Amino acid sequence: MKLYDAAVAPSPRRVRIFLAEKGLAIPMVRLDLRAGEQFEPEFRALNPQCTVPVLELDSGAAITDVIAICRYLEELHPAPPLMGRDAEERALIECWIRRIEWDGLYALQEAFRNGTPGLERRALPGPLPLEQIPALAERGRLRVAHYFAWLDARLAEHAFVCGPDFSIADITAMVSVDFAARAKLDPPNHLHHLKRWYGEVSSRPSAKA
Numbered sequence: 771m772k773l774y775d776a777a778v779a780p781s782p783r784r785v786r787i788f789l790a791e792k793g794l795a796i797p798m799v800r801l802d803l804r805a806g807e808q809f810e811p812e813f814r815a816l817n818p819q820c821t822v823p824v825l826e827l828d829s830g831a832a833i834t835d836v837i838a839i840c841r842y843l844e845e846l847h848p849a850p851p852l853m854g855r856d857a858e859e860r861a862l863i864e865c866w867i868r869r870i871e872w873d874g875l876y877a878l879q880e881a882f883r884n885g886t887p888g889l890e891r892r893a894l895p896g897p898l899p900l901e902q903i904p905a906l907a908e909r910g911r912l913r914v915a916h917y918f919a920w921l922d923a924r925l926a927e928h929a930f931v932c933g934p935d936f937s938i939a940d941i942t943a944m945v946s947v948d949f950a951a952r953a954k955l956d957p958p959n960h961l962h963h964l965k966r967w968y969g970e971v972s973s974r975p976s977a978k979a
């Protein structure tokens with residue numbers, strides 16, 4: 771088993787944090803995304819989407835999606851549970867992951883990739899050279915503000931995103947806050963519940979991954 775990874779990028783970091791929480795170590799190959807190593811023929815043959823992370827299994831199969839990778843690892847290593855202990859928990863965690871991805875990570879991506887010099891013709895990850903659209907950067911910023919507001923309201927009533935227990939939804943949300951800092955879209959200071967929760971999750975040892 772081998773994990774294709776990249777420094778700084780939020781998606782592979784979600785898997786690294788997941789591995790750290792499980793206490794697992796997997797051989798890693800680190801790609802330099804700025805140098806375009808994701809477009810090299812050998813990697814493209816493994817993942818035609820040209821994105822990381824990718825978990826390459828000993829069978830030769832390639833799992834090319836964060837949550838699919840984590841689901842596979844969770845099945846092999848159920849403890850500690852990060853994706854729910856029963857049908858209800860698993861379904862609810864899945865809902866929160868999708869909400870955080872849709873309202874948070876994709877909104878941040880919209881704002882960041884459409885507004886950052888150096889990402890011209892890289893407005894979306896993947897093999898298509900898509901132009902930036904400045905109006906999407908603006909729309910992304912509005913969406914990010916909405917995201918942080920509802921996340922704060924959720925965390926006003928729950929210790930962690932899905933309730934009393936830390937889960938993969940917290941990993942996803944924490945990575946979104948760190949990605950927001952990179953995009954200079956940090957949550958506003960008055961969101962105290964988000965701040966309290968972020969202080970807790972980001973001081974877990976796994977956050978250094």
Ligand SMILES: N[C@@H](CCC(=O)N[C@@H](CS)C(=O)NCC(=O)O)C(=O)O
Pocket residue numbers: 779780781782803808820821822823834835836837892894895896
């Ligand atoms: N479907 C993938 C998407 C992963 C993704 O977007 N990865 C980004 C890094 S965060 C990437 O590989 N970008 C390559 C690029 O920008 O060319 C997943 O969620 O696992």
